[in-house]
Amino acid sequence: MKHLEKILLEYPEINDYVIISKHTKSAEWFFIKDKLDQSRRKEVAYTTIKLFVDDTAAKIRGHAEVTIYPTHTPEEIKTMLHEAVLGAKLIKNQGYALPVEKDLEYKHNVKENILVTGLEIIDFIFDTAKKAQGDLNSFEVFVNHNTIEFLNKNGLHLNYSTQDCYLEVIVNAKTPTQEIELYKEYRFGSLNQESLANQFNALFTEAKDRASALPTPKLEKADLILSNDNVESLLGVYEGSTNAAALYNHMSNFTMGQNLQENSQGDKIELTMLNALEGSIYNAPIDNDGVILKSTKVIENGVFTKAWGDARHSYYMELEPSGQLRNASFKGGSKTIKELESEDALEVLDFSSFIVDDSTGDFSGEIRLGYTIKNGQKIAISGGSISGNLLALHHQLYLSKEVQRANRFEGPVKLRLNGVSVAGIQ
Amino acid sequence: MNVKPSPYLTRIHDDLKTIIAELSIHFDYISVLATDTKGKSYGVRTRSMDIRDAMGERGMVFRAVCQGRVAEVSINDLKLDVPLDASQKIIDLLKHQFDQQARFDSVLVDLSTEESATLDICKSYKIPFDSKTPEEKLNLLSEIVKEVNAKDERIVNAVVQYVEVTVSKLFISTKKDMMQTYPWSQGAVVVLGKGESGIKMGYNSVSGMKGLELLDELRGIIDKSVKNLDDTLKATPIIPGEYEIICTPDITGLIAHEAFGHGVEMDMFVKNRAQAPQFINKAVASPLVGMHDGALVYEQVSSYAFDDEGTLAHDTVIIENGILKQGICDALSASRLHTLPTGNGKRESFERKAYTRMTSTYFTSGNDKLEDMISSVKKGYLLDGMESGMEDPKNWGIQCVLSRGYEIIDGKFTGKVVGPIILTGYVIDLLKSITMVSKDVELMGSGFCGKGHKEWVKTANGGAYIKATARLG
Numbered sequence: 001m002k003h004l005e006k007i008l009l010e011y012p013e014i015n016d017y018v019i020i021s022k023h024t025k026s027a028e029w030f031f032i033k034d035k036l037d038q039s040r041r042k043e044v045a046y047t048t049i050k051l052f053v054d055d056t057a058a059k060i061r062g063h064a065e066v067t068i069y070p071t072h073t074p075e076e077i078k079t080m081l082h083e084a085v086l087g088a089k090l091i092k093n094q095g096y097a098l099p100v101e102k103d104l105e106y107k108h109n110v111k112e113n114i115l116v117t118g119l120e121i122i123d124f125i126f127d128t129a130k131k132a133q134g135d136l137n138s139f140e141v142f143v144n145h146n147t148i149e150f151l152n153k154n155g156l157h158l159n160y161s162t163q164d165c166y167l168e169v170i171v172n173a174k175t176p177t178q179e180i181e182l183y184k185e186y187r188f189g190s191l192n193q194e195s196l197a198n199q200f201n202a203l204f205t206e207a208k209d210r211a212s213a214l215p216t217p218k219l220e221k222a223d224l225i226l227s228n229d230n231v232e233s234l235l236g237v238y239e240g241s242t243n244a245a246a247l248y249n250h251m252s253n254f255t256m257g258q259n260l261q262e263n264s265q266g267d268k269i270e271l272t273m274l275n276a277l278e279g280s281i282y283n284a285p286i287d288n289d290g291v292i293l294k295s296t297k298v299i300e301n302g303v304f305t306k307a308w309g310d311a312r313h314s315y316y317m318e319l320e321p322s323g324q325l326r327n328a329s330f331k332g333g334s335k336t337i338k339e340l341e342s343e344d345a346l347e348v349l350d351f352s353s354f355i356v357d358d359s360t361g362d363f364s365g366e367i368r369l370g371y372t373i374k375n376g377q378k379i380a381i382s383g384g385s386i387s388g389n390l391l392a393l394h395h396q397l398y399l400s401k402e403v404q405r406a407n408r409f410e411g412p413v414k415l416r417l418n419g420v421s422v423a424g425i426q
Numbered sequence: 427m428n429v430k431p432s433p434y435l436t437r438i439h440d441d442l443k444t445i446i447a448e449l450s451i452h453f454d455y456i457s458v459l460a461t462d463t464k465g466k467s468y469g470v471r472t473r474s475m476d477i478r479d480a481m482g483e484r485g486m487v488f489r490a491v492c493q494g495r496v497a498e499v500s501i502n503d504l505k506l507d508v509p510l511d512a513s514q515k516i517i518d519l520l521k522h523q524f525d526q527q528a529r530f531d532s533v534l535v536d537l538s539t540e541e542s543a544t545l546d547i548c549k550s551y552k553i554p555f556d557s558k559t560p561e562e563k564l565n566l567l568s569e570i571v572k573e574v575n576a577k578d579e580r581i582v583n584a585v586v587q588y589v590e591v592t593v594s595k596l597f598i599s600t601k602k603d604m605m606q607t608y609p610w611s612q613g614a615v616v617v618l619g620k621g622e623s624g625i626k627m628g629y630n631s632v633s634g635m636k637g638l639e640l641l642d643e644l645r646g647i648i649d650k651s652v653k654n655l656d657d658t659l660k661a662t663p664i665i666p667g668e669y670e671i672i673c674t675p676d677i678t679g680l681i682a683h684e685a686f687g688h689g690v691e692m693d694m695f696v697k698n699r700a701q702a703p704q705f706i707n708k709a710v711a712s713p714l715v716g717m718h719d720g721a722l723v724y725e726q727v728s729s730y731a732f733d734d735e736g737t738l739a740h741d742t743v744i745i746e747n748g749i750l751k752q753g754i755c756d757a758l759s760a761s762r763l764h765t766l767p768t769g770n771g772k773r774e775s776f777e778r779k780a781y782t783r784m785t786s787t788y789f790t791s792g793n794d795k796l797e798d799m800i801s802s803v804k805k806g807y808l809l810d811g812m813e814s815g816m817e818d819p820k821n822w823g824i825q826c827v828l829s830r831g832y833e834i835i836d837g838k839f840t841g842k843v844v845g846p847i848i849l850t851g852y853v854i855d856l857l858k859s860i861t862m863v864s865k866d867v868e869l870m871g872s873g874f875c876g877k878g879h880k881e882w883v884k885t886a887n888g889g890a891y892i893k894a895t896a897r898l899g
Binding site: 036178 | 434471474476477485499500503519582620625627666697698758817820825848880
């Protein structure tokens with residue numbers, strides 16, 4: 001890293017630079033039923049350099065980013081950095097400053113144990129499936145250990161390491177007439193066996209429900225109940241639309257100070273973007289610009305109080321930068337899950353893909369597994385789709401009191417949104 | 427003019443041959459894919475701009491088979507100056523995996539029947555990427571942004587993106603020695619505007635195995651992008667139901683990709699995750715429907731000479747006259763299914779596993795005229811503006827999200843626009859409902875395709891205008 005810094009210092013016109021080196025060791029396993037498809041090992045290193053060039057008189061700042069690979073020759077690196085400096089001079093963005101933050105103590109080192117962790121996860125998956133008598137179709141396990149070094153022009157120099165895991169799991173269920181599958185993915189920093197076992201058990205139960213599900217009825221409109229990761233996806237509109245870059249680039253329908261849920265009959269959104277959340281793979285001391293990450297209250301009682309985001313766009317919006325935070329915490333609501341489910345509704349547990357547009361609030365998805373709730377009775381359904389716009393409907397949004405924590409998200413386990421369109425089958 | 431081969435791959439070629447020869451003593455099969463792909467992305471928005479590296483990779487992935495078991499090593503810091511040391515490092519990483527694999531039963535493969543091949547191919551473009559300076563490219567994009575912004579006072583942000591990529595890959599096994607270099611580029615004009623219902627977006631894109639000639643095509647989509655925004659701002663929610671639909675080639679391609687492309691990826695057959703095997707040589711679509719996939723069929727963003735497992739590119743007929751003929755297949759799945767690979771083994775990068783993936787996937791043309799198709803609709807929509815799609819090969823479901831539907835009543839456009847729209851249904855019902863197909867086939871390749879929710883690769887999709895019946899919500 002020092003050799004790269006030495007080259008950068010040869011260019012007096014570079015006003016700021018950030019060098020991030022990341023070395024990753026990974027172990028990966030791919031299973032079909034209980035047999036191994038293949039295993040993989042990975043060892044890769046990358047260094048990204050972001051450099052900034054100012055035209056102080058014109059109040060303009062340009063930047064360019066390059067990625068250096070270990071096999072680049074010294075000549076190639078010199079050429080790439082030279083071209084990056086020329087490129088940064090061409091970029092005419094409104095001027096901004098990166099905060100000068102050089103006194104940060106951060107000691108976070110995770111011992112590399114990708115093989116032990118991976119095999120522990122594999123044993124856990126087989127064990128849980130066996131206990132639940134679930135039909136495991138296939139799964140993939142990825143365990144990564146990352147060693148990160150950060151250096152910027154202000155002298156901030158950090159070394160730390162992290163470990164993260166990713167699982168993709170496909171399960172089947174059968175009836176005499178058909179076999180179906182459900183697909184789930186999980187990301188976490190460390191294995192919480194109890195929590196993951198609960199999620200797997202629920203997945204096997206849901207697969208059995210889907211296998212015997214009836215076609216979605218033609219409802220046209222329904223009150224929608226969402227749970228788990230779909231809650232995170234939908235509430236992501238509030239994260240995306242309060243980001244400083246989205247506001248600056250007019251990609252948000254929100255304005256700071258706005259009461260987002262005026263005349264709401266339901267629960268008011270409370271959102272805090274966090275620098276750390278237990279078990280999240282996105283916990284870090286700083287963002288890619290070297291801004292120390294600061295947890296920020298973004299929406300309080302439905303009112304958009306403060307935008308969050310990177311140094312550049314926060315500067316443009318005349319805000320103290322929070323840094324590019326990755327973890328979100330939403331406060332639970334006023335009703336228990338039992339109360340949310342006490343009135344007639346359409347509950348969707350699993351979509352083919354739940355599509356949410358963070359800018360517009362539009363959402364839609366094909367129903368892989370849902371339940372109609374009528375007079376307190378739940379009937380499994382599948383097929384058809386739901387669609388709507390969160391911003392048009394969030395005056396009737398209800399959040400569960402019960403909260404979940406999954407990787408980067410903390411928030412209600414379930415939500416209820418009234419008046420959603422349903423394209424049923426029969 | 428031909429693109430230039432990677433000096434890095436040329437430099438390491440002989441060392442890799444030496445290493446493969448050494449490794450072949452230890453394993454039943456051994457290969458290496460080395461990559462050196464360079465790309466730049468230029469983005470200009472109403473209030474900002476940037477240049478950054480895009481789609482780049484440089485590294486190698488070794489694949490070994492030992493007693494039918496498969497292990498791989500992806501690495502980008504292998505020091506080749508002492509090839510024997512490099513060989514030993516790879517041997518250690520592979521052998522350790524094979525030792526560990528003894529804990530499990532494996533789905534075995536046999537790659538000993540790999541055919542011999544030698545290739546050295548550099549594809550061409552009309553105008554080389556370096557025939558304009560970065561400054562000239564940024565100026566051109568800035569002019570487009572200015573032109574877009576002047577078109578409509580409701581526009582709050584115009585985003586013009588241009589990406590140029592040169593892909594270089596070297597594949598060596600004991601029987602193969604192949605190198606290829608090819609370009610692709612893509613661009614998009616994205617327009618954000620504010621209407622009564624808030625911020626909405628319209629866009630259009632261009633792509634291809636092209637050089638800087640693509641920049642001229644970018645100018646050609648300005649008006650269409652602005653019109654798409656105007657239509658999206660006008661759009662009202664659709665009343666859910668079943669409708670007659672006419673799909674633009676963009677949407678036809680999305681259906682081809684999601685409905686049948688993913689459904690015939692044969693690694694899904696190995697896992698029993700697709701219904702397609704039960705339908706081989708059976709009718710799965712209207713007799714008007716033909717469908718192909720292959721890196722050979724069109725010069726688009728995924729038109730290579732060999733795939734990431736060293737299989738030569740194919741043109742695979744998937745559906746012919748409505749009959750499902752065959753799927754597409756990677757090398758490991760082909761071995762497990764006792765069939766031949768079709769050149770569809772693709773990796774997101776050298777860092778990732780190879781899966782069966784699509785290349786250029788399209789429905790073949792028909793004989794109908796678009797105006798006849800429109801006039802035949804009693805009540806329905808012309809669908810346009812691809813946003814996303816999702817496959818469900820196990821249950822042959824389809825999900826396509828689209829920006830806009832233009833209402834047609836009694837054969838005439840009413841001027842009403844609906845959107846966004848989600849199209850869902852059972853794939854075979856949808857494809858059997860196709861009653862008309864137009865003549866002109868177009869392919870688009872500006873998006874990315876995932877396997878599940880990861881493993882993003884470039885693919886191109888398309889077809890002609892089709893008329894069908896579908897459930898919209």
